[in-house]
Amino acid sequence: MVSWSDSESTEGSAAQYISSSDSPVKIPATIDEPSFEGLADDLNVICEHGNPGRKYVAFEGISTGRRFIACATEGVANYGLVQWVDEHWPEHLQNAIHKLWLMYEDSQHNNKMACLEHSCTVHNLTQQKKELQETYEKLVEDVNNLLDYKDSQPEVNQKNDAENISVSVESSMTKDAEIKKLKAVVDQLKQIHVAQATVIRNLKFNHLKEKEKLSSDKRTLEICYADLKKEKDDPKKEKDKVDCCIAELMKVKEKLTMEKSTLASCIVELKTIGDSNKRKLHQIKAICDGLSCVVV
Numbered sequence: 001m002v003s004w005s006d007s008e009s010t011e012g013s014a015a016q017y018i019s020s021s022d023s024p025v026k027i028p029a030t031i032d033e034p035s036f037e038g039l040a041d042d043l044n045v046i047c048e049h050g051n052p053g054r055k056y057v058a059f060e061g062i063s064t065g066r067r068f069i070a071c072a073t074e075g076v077a078n079y080g081l082v083q084w085v086d087e088h089w090p091e092h093l094q095n096a097i098h099k100l101w102l103m104y105e106d107s108q109h110n111n112k113m114a115c116l117e118h119s120c121t122v123h124n125l126t127q128q129k130k131e132l133q134e135t136y137e138k139l140v141e142d143v144n145n146l147l148d149y150k151d152s153q154p155e156v157n158q159k160n161d162a163e164n165i166s167v168s169v170e171s172s173m174t175k176d177a178e179i180k181k182l183k184a185v186v187d188q189l190k191q192i193h194v195a196q197a198t199v200i201r202n203l204k205f206n207h208l209k210e211k212e213k214l215s216s217d218k219r220t221l222e223i224c225y226a227d228l229k230k231e232k233d234d235p236k237k238e239k240d241k242v243d244c245c246i247a248e249l250m251k252v253k254e255k256l257t258m259e260k261s262t263l264a265s266c267i268v269e270l271k272t273i274g275d276s277n278k279r280k281l282h283q284i285k286a287i288c289d290g291l292s293c294v295v296v
Contacts (some may be wrong), residue, residue: 027070031059040069049073053082062094065292104284207260
């Protein structure tokens with residue numbers, strides 16, 4: 001406990017000497033207050049080290065706004081709280097400060113939980129985007145292989161080769177492995193659609209790049225389709241397959257466009273929530289500052 005001795009004083013002054021018989025009192029959290037800071041030379045209060053204490057204003061619980069003196073000696077054992085300058089606040093004022101403090105802690109807790117939730121969401125969406133990117137690249141690779149294979153055949157056998165390629169594509173589309181891949185793509189798109197409401201600003205740039213890549217691939221497929229259409233003996237089935245591929249890519253593009261719009265809405269909502277929390281914190285600080293001014 002902190003004790004006071006009026007019998008001890010420095011030469012030519014009436015400074016109070018503070019000693020600590022037990023463990024030091026913990027210093028509460030503080031807030032900057034220009035009207036009460038620096039060394040407490042004017043209060044004639046010294047700590048057990050024989051040095052003047054330092055002025056602080058508390059910012060913790062029902063003691064918020066109370067001024068106190070603490071040990072300011074550095075490099076040696078610090079004796080913590082030395083003396084409260086202000087007495088305990090009246091009970092009705094303590095109740096008001098307690099409610100304000102609960103509001104402040106609740107706001108801090110909500111901010112931490114929101115950050116944690118957003119971090120988990122970003123991680124999950126990053127994994128889903130990576131898997132979707134791999135599936136999309138495999139689909140583009142299959143289409144390119146189909147076109148490269150056709151271009152590599154002699155012109156004399158174009159008609160027969162086109163028919164063989166069409167039969168090969170139809171056969172591969174019926175395989176269980178290909179069906180599972182398509183189902184996986186659909187499931188991944190559904191998962192992204194469900195989670196898109198909680199995505200944050202960090203994914204916006206990645207989705208814009210994804211949209212540009214899809215547009216570039218779409219233009220490439222359209223050029224390839226135009227070349228195939230010009231060939232006299234190009235079978236209708238092969239054209240339908242290419243149309244099917246283009247339609248699938250267009251669907252993916254439309255879904256990503258919808259995600260971008262939803263992401264923008266979520267970003268605005270998150271910004272609004274953040275501004276609201278900031279206003280609450282400013283209101284709490286203004287009330288506390290007002291209380292400090294009233295006491296002073």
